Amino acid sequence: MSCQYCGIQPNSVNDISKESEQLAKVDPKDLMPLPAPYDGDEYRPSIAQLKDSSREAHPASATLDGVLAAGAPEPKTKEEEDKIVQQFISGLRKLFTKENNWTFLQPLTLSMEHCARCQTCVDNCPVYEASGWNEIYRPTYRSEILRRLYFKYVRPGNKLLTKFQNNDIELNYTLIARLYELAYRCTLCRRCAQSCPVGVDNGLITHDLRKLFSQELGWAPKELHEKGTVQQLTVGSSTGMNSVVVKDNIEFIDEDISERVGWEVKTPWDVEGADVMLIENAGEFLAWPENHGCTAVILNKAGINWTMSSEIAGYDGVNYGLFYDDVQLARVATRHFQIAKDLGVKKIVMGECGHEHKALATIADRVGVDLAPRESILTLLADIVKSGKLKLDPSRNDFAITLHDPCNTVRNLGIVQPQRDVLKLIAPKFREMTPHGIHNYCCGGGSGFAIMSGNNFEDWRNLVSSRKKFAQVLNAFGDEDLNTDETKKYICAPCSNCKGALRDMLEFYGAKEKSGIYYGGLVELVVNAMPDTAEPLLDWDMM
């Protein structure tokens, strides 16, 4: 290992089980350079040191890279430590049984057994690149650890042959605690999987590793589990809003947007037999209320018979189970489908939320039967805009606009064109990022990271996992003056979690004040282009 004051990297895969002060450390000097005017040292600060109390609570996890996103519980006795090791082995074996993991057994086995270790995938990982190629963030690093454990404990065969073909690894609590933490250093963007010639998917391996911890050991970040899926299933939303509170909030949003557009906007609730049941990420109602307001304006203007549901989980499209737990995923999705069935709606329309798209449209397509059809708001929006039902004046969006492609909507579902069709009609200064579409880079907030900010994880996210996206944004606006906030630049990000990550990223680098870079959704741009509103919707001072 290199010196403790500089970047630290493991020398080999097996270093993960060897006790050391720290397995890896991100050195600011190693970070991927950013384009001007963000190329100075002040834009590559150090990640904050963990507080002593955090280190004491999760000492083993803290030795991964000095960052804590999840933090494994610390055993108090040797017996407890041994028990964790045994539970881990038990979970590992269950991951490869059809009863417990029919959900992903086939793709997981394929990825475990056929990797050529050619490293063709690694340069496609924005986390690995942005970190300055730190070994522990190499997409194959955690996969290789799980692969060695798989061949040792699940398909052991002849010991010598197993070592010959797959190398050995020592399983101990240190490895488990670090591996748990390491499972939360990948955004599950699956960019690496796109490039694998054999079809191995490191994103899937990380996903199933998280499942092992959650479903067998009961370990998951509190933002995803306690405050996430559990709160959504018990209270109604991961935001903590129950149906009374959410209705109040929506009423307020309706009043506000009515004032801003100059006509009455009302959100319908629990309309039986509606053509469309809209399920948005409820985080929007608190963080970006105009997103719901604009969606309501557009649906009403287009004459669509739509509704929202006030049932538990019916007004919150998030499904954090997608990121860490198949049972929780199925519970949330089953609620969504049941509500749609009870209301007798013709289809569910998923709001501007990427992981809701993936969870509800594709993954959950096989968790039950007789499911309501699901459609993306982006697809519906393009249909509405192209139909001419809305009067639009693109000159009202006469500022630089670029588009962020949320991984879950684009790389997974292939929804690439509708949002561009809309922008073509309403955004005269639209420009693409490079690369874009299905080859986009993650915002850095994928797989739940956008809502995880405990300890010093937010620093890591802004400095490492969002860094590639920030560079892309700067390059997209490269023809604009980035040294002034006078010329406004807008990142259109039709996804709640992406917006959360972009918000933190822009704030971290001071990009709003320095360069006039703002972010928001797509529906806001559509309403901003409506010439008959009382005032333009976008208010830069309020953004």
Place this chain on the structure above:
Amino acid sequence: MSALHGLVYLSVLIFLVACVARAVRIARAPMHLRWELQPVPHEKPGKSMYETVDYWEKTLEKNHFGELAVMIPEILLLRGVWEHNRSLWFPSFALHFGLYLLIGNMGLVLVIAIMALSGVEVGTGFGLLLTNAIKAVAIVGGGLGTIGSILMLIKRATDDGLSKFATPSHFFNLVHLGAIYVTVLLWALLDPSFVVNLSALYAGLLTLNAIPALSTIAMVHVAVVLLFFVYLPFTHMTHFFTKYFTYHSVRWETTPNVKGGKVEKNIIKNVTQPVTWAAPHIGADGKKTWVDLVSGTGEVKKEKEA
């Protein structure tokens, strides 16, 4: 029938049975949740089903040639490696393409062996053309593969990323493949009757008649090839056929769940299995099925109590 006959047939049998067993094990895994990844080439180019309003009411066009357009350059030219790992491309391409040429050559040898057995003159005309082609392909394939094996060995040993993840078998596999290439190359270059002897070997194997005496280098070549047949099905090198599953059954598997469909039947089979995950929030007891665990509000109450 000689011992060599027995060894060849046993090796091929082991190869086939082990490959089929692996394929069956993968194919018989339960239907998984959808995990597709763009680009999905059987969708109309640039047209995911999710880009169409009310797509479930419409007949979506499928483009099966799209899949071939992806797979052919991927398999033959290693397009993925070319695009994403350029420095590895030539060593890997040479290693793989050498093998493709030698496999193709086996077909040509089979043709000339059958011609010879049928009494067709192989020393003139088409037979001569075929003879020359077999020799040329063996030299090019063996040469290319030898270069690929050597370059890959150097890469494996010296490239930081590759060496950190290398296992002893990676080096063994490359040496083994290298041995196949070098021996066929030497056999083709040193033996003036290379094609005659090779086709006689095939003819002997096909008819169970005596196999002519082979040179030492030829015997070594046959031995390393047979060892490869026996060894390959138990390694990650089976990706030559499991790739079918990673692409067709995972990345490009987009079959929607429609009422009364095959997907629906498989879902019912899957969700009625008992679950044994131990985390308290799952609520599993080894008897409760997925349906029991995810439906209703019982599990939500458990969360509250926990």
